[in-house]
Amino acid sequence: MQVIQLQNVTRVYRIGEVETQALRGVTLDISDGEFAAIVGPSGSGKTTLLQLMGCLDRPSTGIVHINGQDVTRLKPNQRADLRKGTIGFVFQFFALIPGLTAYENIELPLLLTGTKARERRARVNELLDAVGLSERARHRPDQMSGGEQQRVAIARALATRPVLVLADEPTANLDTENGRQVMDIMQRLNEDTGTTFIFATHDPRVISFARRTIELRDGRVADNSRPA
Amino acid sequence: MGRLSIGKLWYIAYRDLGRNRRRSALTLVAVALGMGLLIVMSGLIEGAVGGSLDNSIRLQTGHLQVRDESYDEDELSLEWEDLLDDPHGLAAHIQTLHNVRVATPVLWASGMLTARDESVGVQVFGIDPLSAAYTSIRDALVAGEFLAPDDRSGILMGQRLADSMGLSVGQRIVLVVSTADQEPDEATFTIRSLYATGVASYDETRVFLPLSKLQAFTRTEGRASAIFILLHHQDEADAVAAALRAPEFGVLTWRDLNQVLLQSLEASDVFLDMMNLVVLAVVAVVIANTLLMAVFERTREMGILAALGMKGRQILLMFLLQAGTLGVAGIVLGSLLGGLGVAYLATVGLPIGEAAAAGEASNIITYGNILYARFSPSDAVSLSTMELLITLLASLYPAWFAARMEPIEALRAL
Numbered sequence: 014m015q016v017i018q019l020q021n022v023t024r025v026y027r028i029g030e031v032e033t034q035a036l037r038g039v040t041l042d043i044s045d046g047e048f049a050a051i052v053g054p055s056g057s058g059k060t061t062l063l064q065l066m067g068c069l070d071r072p073s074t075g076i077v078h079i080n081g082q083d084v085t086r087l088k089p090n091q092r093a094d095l096r097k098g099t100i101g102f103v104f105q106f107f108a109l110i111p112g113l114t115a116y117e118n119i120e121l122p123l124l125l126t127g128t129k130a131r132e133r134r135a136r137v138n139e140l141l142d143a144v145g146l147s148e149r150a151r152h153r154p155d156q157m158s159g160g161e162q163q164r165v166a167i168a169r170a171l172a173t174r175p176v177l178v179l180a181d182e183p184t185a186n187l188d189t190e191n192g193r194q195v196m197d198i199m200q201r202l203n204e205d206t207g208t209t210f211i212f213a214t215h216d217p218r219v220i221s222f223a224r225r226t227i228e229l230r231d232g233r234v235a236d237n238s239r240p241a
Numbered sequence: 242m243g244r245l246s247i248g249k250l251w252y253i254a255y256r257d258l259g260r261n262r263r264r265s266a267l268t269l270v271a272v273a274l275g276m277g278l279l280i281v282m283s284g285l286i287e288g289a290v291g292g293s294l295d296n297s298i299r300l301q302t303g304h305l306q307v308r309d310e311s312y313d314e315d316e317l318s319l320e321w322e323d324l325l326d327d328p329h330g331l332a333a334h335i336q337t338l339h340n341v342r343v344a345t346p347v348l349w350a351s352g353m354l355t356a357r358d359e360s361v362g363v364q365v366f367g368i369d370p371l372s373a374a375y376t377s378i379r380d381a382l383v384a385g386e387f388l389a390p391d392d393r394s395g396i397l398m399g400q401r402l403a404d405s406m407g408l409s410v411g412q413r414i415v416l417v418v419s420t421a422d423q424e425p426d427e428a429t430f431t432i433r434s435l436y437a438t439g440v441a442s443y444d445e446t447r448v449f450l451p452l453s454k455l456q457a458f459t460r461t462e463g464r465a466s467a468i469f470i471l472l473h474h475q476d477e478a479d480a481v482a483a484a485l486r487a488p489e490f491g492v493l494t495w496r497d498l499n500q501v502l503l504q505s506l507e508a509s510d511v512f513l514d515m516m517n518l519v520v521l522a523v524v525a526v527v528i529a530n531t532l533l534m535a536v537f538e539r540t541r542e543m544g545i546l547a548a549l550g551m552k553g554r555q556i557l558l559m560f561l562l563q564a565g566t567l568g569v570a571g572i573v574l575g576s577l578l579g580g581l582g583v584a585y586l587a588t589v590g591l592p593i594g595e596a597a598a599a600g601e602a603s604n605i606i607t608y609g610n611i612l613y614a615r616f617s618p619s620d621a622v623s624l625s626t627m628e629l630l631i632t633l634l635a636s637l638y639p640a641w642f643a644a645r646m647e648p649i650e651a652l653r654a655l
Contacts, residue, residue: 064649064652067548069547069548069648069649069652070648070649089552089553090552090553093547093550093551093552094550094552095550096548096549096550097549097550098550102545102548102549104545104652106541108541108544108545109545110253110542110545110546111260111542112253112256112257112259112260113253113256117256121253121546121549122549122550124246124249125549125550125551126550169549
């Protein structure tokens with residue numbers, strides 16, 4: 014089954030009189046359970062593509078299907094609802110809510126979906142265990158290392174059991190060892206849960222984890238090597 | 242899809258307040274000081290209003306007055322047809338009515354007091370010195386003995402008037418009055434005692450004689466200008482007035498008798514409202530500024546929350562809850578501060594100075610030279626509600642600003 018289908022998608026930004034073509038007609042399918050990397054130099058359109066896949070933005074032209082649903086014309090609240098249950102995000106700068114503990118950050122998406130307290134508790138503890146941070150549950154982001162924060166972010170992205178996790182440069186701010194740990198965890202969770210993981214990166218060490226790479230250049234798909 | 246409960250949203254908002262403790266504390270203090278100031282100002286105005294009215298009722302108008310239907314207060318008429326024929330009988334009857342504390346006849350005349358080649362116009366009160374209606378004057382004595390009912394040559398006057406003419410107890414003055422047949426008559430009196438109520442307009446212009454002496458002096462033959470009535474409870478005035486109504490009488494309540502005072506107090510309410518608005522506006526600016534700063538600082542968080550699926554209205558509500566929390570905490574703290582301030586000013590009072598007490602306005606606003614505040618629960622409730630509303634209104638723009646932020650715009654701050 015296709016989790017994502019993009020048909021001739023373009024995205025044009027206008028800032029004043031200046032027009033920037035971030036994507037110039039991308040057609041792409043992502044299947045259920047894939048572990049794929051979007052690669053390419055800065056400005057090639059990686060982040061824009063992730064934002065369209067994550068329903069954070071709408072294409073200028075073309076059609077985006079997520080999990081079989083055409084999301085191109087959804088209203089902001091409908092897109093928020095779709096993100097809430099279907100898509101998890103991991104960002105480059107960890108992106109945890111500073112005032113909340115690791116436990117509370119992971120719990121947040123479950124609160125948004127109205128999950129019952131007992132179920133929430135079980136799920137958060139399960140995820141803390143999965144990312145090896147059970148001992149750090151009560152720590153706030155400023156009391157954790159970058160690697161630990163990113164592991165909390167991965168746990169949060171998976172909290173609602175989404176079909177798709179999108180990660181934008183997930184290791185860019187981590188040292189080699191922490192970067193490898195984060196990728197190991199994502200790979201393991203992909204294999205264990207079957208969740209589709211797509212990550213944008215230009216780090217060769219990260220690309221080596223991917224079973225498929227989609228290379229973007231100047232807003233177009235330059236190479237789309239499917240798994241063997 | 243489930244919903245994010247208000248409690249959880251509040252929890253996130255509350256946790257955020259702790260992140261920048263100094264800013265949250267300063268905002269809290271601004272709201273609390275605003276609230277405290279509003280309560281103290283309202284307490285002082287309430288004290289001035291209530292105190293003036295109490296003084297006026299106690300010393301001048303009473304809760305009710307019964308007069309002859311044709312009596313004209315402005316002329317202080319002494320013509321027989323304008324006076325009550327059997328004031329003692331009428332007062333005794335009124336005294337028997339339920340809720341009446343005291344009813345006593347009084348005769349008013351205008352006069353000219355002369356001593357040491359100096360003359361001043363005065364209002365002469367003929368009173369029953371034994372009546373409980375004059376306890377306030379008796380309590381305000383600063384020199385000499387109170388009048389006796391059968392005193393034929395004694396006069397009671399205000400210390401302020403005596404001081405201005407260089408007079409003291411035991412000295413003699415000449416009083417000229419216009420009699421019932423509109424002829425002037427004069428007599429010499431000895432100052433028996435001096436009083437000081439603290440209300441300049443009384444202490445400078447009013448002199449007292451026993452009723453029977455003034456009746457004889459003015460040739461009003463046992464008549465009186467009015468029956469002065471004090472009730473057990475002020476709010477029973479209308480009911481007692483209704484029981485006293487008769488074609489031959491004019492019955493006036495404290496509201497009728499203090500119209501000028503009440504009007505000027507209404508005018509002071511407008512002034513207070515303006516002051517309140519200024520304080521509330523300052524609080525609003527502080528709150529709006531704090532929350533707007535918080536929104537700018539938290540742009541990336543708005544993006545994260547939006548990415549996680551939080552909707553614009555939930556983000557709006559979260560900011561309103563944050564403002565509401567600051568507002569409620571500030572209002573509780575401010576009410577305590579204000580309450581303590583009012584309690585202090587109710588006990589110790591605020592000296593407003595002799596000059597202010599004797600100023601032009603003292604003819605109307607009849608408080609003494611120390612102003613005592615009064616706590617008004619209804620004012621406190623309405624001011625608290627207003628401050629909370631203003632706080633929430635002021636936070637609407639920052640909250641709306643946060644709520645309408647596009648997720649990708651907010652995430653660019655990452």
